[in-house]
Amino acid sequence: MLDVDRSSEFERLPPEQARALIARGEHTGGTANMANGRVQGNLVILPKAYALDFFTFCHANPKPCPLLGVSQAGDPALPMLGDIDIRTDVPHYYIYRDGRFVEEVTEIGSYWREDLVSFVLGCSYSFEEPLMAAGIGLRHVELGRVVPMYRTNIETRPAGPFGGGLVVSMRPMKPADAIRAVQITTRFPAVHGAPVHLAEPEQIGIRDLMTPDWGDPPEMRDGEIPVFWACGVTPQVAIERARPEICITHKPGHMLITDLDNASLAAI
Template structure:
């Protein structure tokens, strides 16, 4: 399957129901974002949560007004209600369903937060000759809940979610060097090696996404993940909110190069 679409082409395919799966490996060169959509009464506390936890929640954009269905600073021809492959609906902190179109659920008081995603730095790893396993095996990146605590803000609290990519030691060091240049999309890893040290009992049993092959001599390398807000939402229990489904991102028109720190 071809993944060589422009961001606007991929968003159009998603809007037309022609793509409803993860976006890893699509639209090389462009920033992908996690999404959280909250009633405006909850937005200030969530903004503070992001500011206090920039590693898992690097803020890229916030809607200018409640009820806005677009984010003009990150994408043209964007409809937030239809242009993400899959959304999760939460009520009182519990995910109730996953849908491909949130138009029937949309409310005029919703504030949208777009958060950086590790998919954006994957192309830099590949360009350096590293094997990004979830892309080479054509699956969603493996993600896990951890025991790493986030800093609380109002009702928002919880532990960090991480994504994992395996590398041999020399490649892991190179990956750390590369990703340090991208603080707006999670930056350097938060852990590598023994998964149990961050509360992961079985590396082959993911909480989100798909397991990947870890070859002999490789170590799992873990990055902070933008699914972390979904754990915080479970704790805060807002009466209503919407997020992306893990791995199903908003693909923006922003070049990844704009996020790099040289």
């Protein structure tokens, strides 16, 4: 039997086995370094009445909301991404009512409705793999933490009821590594692409770098600058504005593991 406490085993898991562990409730933690080499996705589930506007919002804001897959209404499967049951295959879900967070759960069978549409968006875990392969250290990975995420004063392009500020994730880096990170992540537009801001967090409305809105506080070291990427938690801000009667998302850092290869997302 697999010892699910061994991170090396997690890293080598095929995606279908990783999802099976999650569906059985044997893993409810974060998904960083699980099924390495496979694309992980952010999740947004909305009633069909909101689906077209949200689809338009994603296309208008491809850096924070790069679409990887969309389900049929009422169908929990996403065959373009793997043998997936979206009701059970994410470790933790957030439930929103009228735009307000109300509950955190580990499966959503009791919430499922025939009018729900699932959207899966690209995740920064996919570009972190080539960063680490290039020798660029990622502090949150080294420390086993969730990457810090922040609300900003950068406005997204609205679509219907959806809009609001951009959310960013942050990774501390030496300036030389930051330049290399820009070069590497530019090749991955399907998973947020290049950073949207370097250093000086106050310029994008972040008052306290040590107090993120989501994730864990960062550890900054001498000679490092904060490097900010558009983040797939941005839809959760848009949901607060749109106020659908129900919306379901992943808990930040607890992603959907797909069958797609990270390398397949690199732009040529």
